[in-house]
Amino acid sequence: STTGRQEAISAVINYKPLVNAIDLEGETSRSLYGTNVFNDKVMRELLSKPVYKAVQRTIEKGETLDASLADAVASAMKTWALEKGATHFTHVFYPLTSLTAEKHDSFFDPDGAGGTIAQFAGSALIQGEPDASSFPSGGIRSTFEARGYTAWDVTSPAYIYENPNGNTLCIPTAFLSWTGEALDHKTPLLRSMQALNQQASRVLKLFGHSDFGMVTASAGPEQEYFLIDRNFYFARPDLLNAGRTLFGAKPPKGQEFEDHYFGAIPERVLAFMMEAEHEFYKQGIPIKTRHNEVAPGQFEIAPVYESANLGHDHQHIIMLTLQRMAAKYGMACLLHEKPFAGINGSGKHVNWSLGCKLGNLLDPGENPHDNAQFLVFCLATIRAVHKYSTLLRASVASAGNDHRLGANEAPPAIISIFLGEQLEDIFNQLKEGKASSSKTSGTLKIGVDTLPTLPRHAGDRNRTSPFAFTGNRFEFRAVGSNQSIAWPLVVMNCIVADSLDFVATEIEKEMGGDPEKFNDALQTVLSGIATEHSAVVFGGNGYSEDWHEEAAKRGLPNLRNTIDALPALTDPANIAVLGKYGVLSEREVESRYEIWLDRYCLDINTESMLALEIAKTKILPAALTYQSQLSSLAINLKNIGKTPNTTLLDQVIDLTDSLEAGIATLEEVMAHENEGDTLAHATHFRDHVLPAMLKVRTAADALEGVVADELWPLPTFQEMLFIK
Numbered sequence: 158s159t160t161g162r163q164e165a166i167s168a169v170i171n172y173k174p175l176v177n178a179i180d181l182e183g184e185t186s187r188s189l190y191g192t193n194v195f196n197d198k199v200m201r202e203l204l205s206k207p208v209y210k211a212v213q214r215t216i217e218k219g220e221t222l223d224a225s226l227a228d229a230v231a232s233a234m235k236t237w238a239l240e241k242g243a244t245h246f247t248h249v250f251y252p253l254t255s256l257t258a259e260k261h262d263s264f265f266d267p268d269g270a271g272g273t274i275a276q277f278a279g280s281a282l283i284q285g286e287p288d289a290s291s292f293p294s295g296g297i298r299s300t301f302e303a304r305g306y307t308a309w310d311v312t313s314p315a316y317i318y319e320n321p322n323g324n325t326l327c328i329p330t331a332f333l334s335w336t337g338e339a340l341d342h343k344t345p346l347l348r349s350m351q352a353l354n355q356q357a358s359r360v361l362k363l364f365g366h367s368d369f370g371m372v373t374a375s376a377g378p379e380q381e382y383f384l385i386d387r388n389f390y391f392a393r394p395d396l397l398n399a400g401r402t403l404f405g406a407k408p409p410k411g412q413e414f415e416d417h418y419f420g421a422i423p424e425r426v427l428a429f430m431m432e433a434e435h436e437f438y439k440q441g442i443p444i445k446t447r448h449n450e451v452a453p454g455q456f457e458i459a460p461v462y463e464s465a466n467l468g469h470d471h472q473h474i475i476m477l478t479l480q481r482m483a484a485k486y487g488m489a490c491l492l493h494e495k496p497f498a499g500i501n502g503s504g505k506h507v508n509w510s511l512g513c514k515l516g517n518l519l520d521p522g523e524n525p526h527d528n529a530q531f532l533v534f535c536l537a538t539i540r541a542v543h544k545y546s547t548l549l550r551a552s553v554a555s556a557g558n559d560h561r562l563g564a565n566e567a568p569p570a571i572i573s574i575f576l577g578e579q580l581e582d583i584f585n586q587l588k589e590g591k592a593s594s595s596k597t598s599g600t601l602k603i604g605v606d607t608l609p610t611l612p613r614h615a616g617d618r619n620r621t622s623p624f625a626f627t628g629n630r631f632e633f634r635a636v637g638s639n640q641s642i643a644w645p646l647v648v649m650n651c652i653v654a655d656s657l658d659f660v661a662t663e664i665e666k667e668m669g670g671d672p673e674k675f676n677d678a679l680q681t682v683l684s685g686i687a688t689e690h691s692a693v694v695f696g697g698n699g700y701s702e703d704w705h706e707e708a709a710k711r712g713l714p715n716l717r718n719t720i721d722a723l724p725a726l727t728d729p730a731n732i733a734v735l736g737k738y739g740v741l742s743e744r745e746v747e748s749r750y751e752i753w754l755d756r757y758c759l760d761i762n763t764e765s766m767l768a769l770e771i772a773k774t775k776i777l778p779a780a781l782t783y784q785s786q787l788s789s790l791a792i793n794l795k796n797i798g799k800t801p802n803t804t805l806l807d808q809v810i811d812l813t814d815s816l817e818a819g820i821a822t823l824e825e826v827m828a829h830e831n832e833g834d835t836l837a838h839a840t841h842f843r844d845h846v847l848p849a850m851l852k853v854r855t856a857a858d859a860l861e862g863v864v865a866d867e868l869w870p871l872p873t874f875q876e877m878l879f880i881k
């Protein structure tokens with residue numbers, strides 16, 4: 158008999174590279190850019206001038222689109238989509254599962270004469286009605302009150318999703334309950350962008366600007382992922398169902414050679430990347446970067462940044478497409494934060510900034526006047542991150558990310574900001590400025606011509622910081638690879654809106670209606686922020702133990718895991734800031750808290766059931782078989798008068814005993830019920846189930862090191878990570 162593992166290995170060895178039918182050459186890809194997007198160019202062609210202008214006003218200025226124009230847009234969209242071979246349309250939405258959801262409807266209706274006619278009314282474009290009770294709602298929707306709506310997001314263009322068997326017109330939408338509460342990621346994202354625009358505009362007006370258009374939050378998400386051969390994936394029930402390996406000894410060769418990062422990309426992987434990019438180009442996703450990441454089998458893809466909303470929608474397409482394309486190339490794409498213990502996990506660096514017609518407002522620039530403006534936006538962000546650090550921390554909390562944050566490969570769970578040497582120095586000077594403003598007035602009087610010119614790269618890089626200024630943007634690095642980027646973006650936008658509100662209000666107060674006092678007022682407010690929020694600025698090694706102590710002294714929270722972090726969502730200050738700008742109501746926040754806590758329980762519960770199943774049905778039988786082989790040998794040797802060496806047998810017996818003991822403990826702790834207190838239930842998972850799983854794993858991984866290779870049932874780390 159052969160194990161699934163052996164079958165997988167032979168299948169991998171016999172893999173025939175895909176002979177690519179499509180031309181992936183650069184020229185072709187470039188000419189295909191955006192061809193599957195109902196973009197500006199298409200709309201200009203297909204819409205009447207007034208309709209086109211109205212849609213543009215919605216996209217560029219945030220004006221409400223007159224619903225009566227929807228018929229005209231729908232009709233043009235239908236014509237375009239049919240021409241592109243689409244047979245169906247779908248409202249794509251982003252429920253709190255953090256996956257993409259879609260329900261397809263055919264364009265074709267019976268025409269009453271035995272044939273069909275293609276139909277797509279404005280009403281079908283504007284609104285859809287999926288069943289809301291089958292998605293997580295945290296009590297907002299229950300099965301008997303199921304009504305939910307999807308609402309067309311005019312600001313994110315519709316696109317064609319191509320499939321060899323038929324194309325689909327995809328319309329990005331927001332997803333709401335019949336009662337008006339958000340059930341998704343997009344709704345609060347759009348609300349938060351609106352809030353940020355409003356408050357940033359106030360600040361820009363104080364600087365004397367009037368024609369700056371809309372202030373938009375931008376997002377540039379870098380996605381890390383693993384690729385392994387698909388045959389290994391299917392031979393590992395843990396990967397298949399939990400997205401990570403729950404067993405597996407550390408391979409003899411891991412990442413310590415540091416020979417994978419930026420190394421030559423293996424051929425199969427490169428072909429996969431190119432074809433995925435080909436798809437992205439057609440959908441107008443500006444993919445820019447691809448490279449090997451630190452761990453063997455780990456890679457990264459990054460587009461050029463876009464509006465946070467579009468960047469978010471595109472990020473979902475990226476995750477989906479990577480997984481679909483991997484299958485085509487005989488691989489599985491793992492997006493879990495920690496697929497392999499002992500090997501670096503995957504994150505998603507979300508680069509964030511805000512900009513408008515005037516340019517990127519976080520660009521230090523060279524003009525002193527711009528610098529003053531830059532400092533306002535920069536310090537507003539620093540204040541926001543300090544003041545609402547627990548909210549930001551909670552926005553990246555998940556069972557998967559718990560394995561990564563603070564594990565010496567990813568930033569710690571302590572939220573701090575890395576500014577870089579020069580900017581930190583300016584920050585410190587600002588702090589001084591408050592203490593003795595007259596003395597330092599010559600050099601740092603904000604808003605006057607003597608302000609020092611900042612270099613473009615205001616500092617070195619620091620990989621250990623969860624939140625770093627990187628030249629002209631902030632990079633939030635604690636986001637998990639599997640996560641929707643929407644929620645961290647929502648938090649960023651909302652808390653920075655709050656800080657800009659604060660800045661504008663304080664400056665107005667200081668000025669007391671006298672425009673002459675603007676520079677002084679600015680100086681006072683900035684110095685105030687620098688003084689009050691300096692604790693969050695940290696340029697040292699975030700991985701060190703010293704930092705944990707220092708951070709505690711500074712009063713920075715260290716919410717080490719999901720169960721520590723999630724309750725912060727419902728802190729009054731956090732509920733207040735989300736509510737103040739209409740981003741999420743208290744009921745919406747509470748429902749999300751409930752959903753994510755529940756999700757944690759579901760995740761760990763699935764993992765523990767898998768651990769149990771694999772331990773009992775795969776690992777224990779292998780261990781027992783080996784035990785039986787060794788004991789037969791011992792008996793045989795004795796029978797012919799030899800003294801058998803039973804060292805190995807004793808070791809196997811010991812480890813098997815530990816495994817069985819571990820299984821018993823795990824079964825015991827898994828018998829816990831949720832008695833109406835989800836936090837208590839989730840805490841039980843963290844404090845009892847996870848450690849029990851680890852106990853099983855420790856015995857199993859030790860067995861992997863002694864049991865005969867031919868008996869071992871699971872593909873090993875070295876096989877999965879190195880066989881390409």
Ligand code: ADP
Pocket residue numbers: 375376377378379446459460461462506508509510511517629630
């Ligand atoms: P690195 O790995 O060096 O951090 P990458 O090139 O992999 O950088 O990714 C950087 C990401 O930051 C890209 O998505 C890039 O478009 C994005 N980015 C650059 N400028 C900005 C900005 N002003 N706002 C938001 N994102 C930005």
Ligand code: MG
Pocket residue numbers: 379506632
């Ligand atoms: Mg980066």
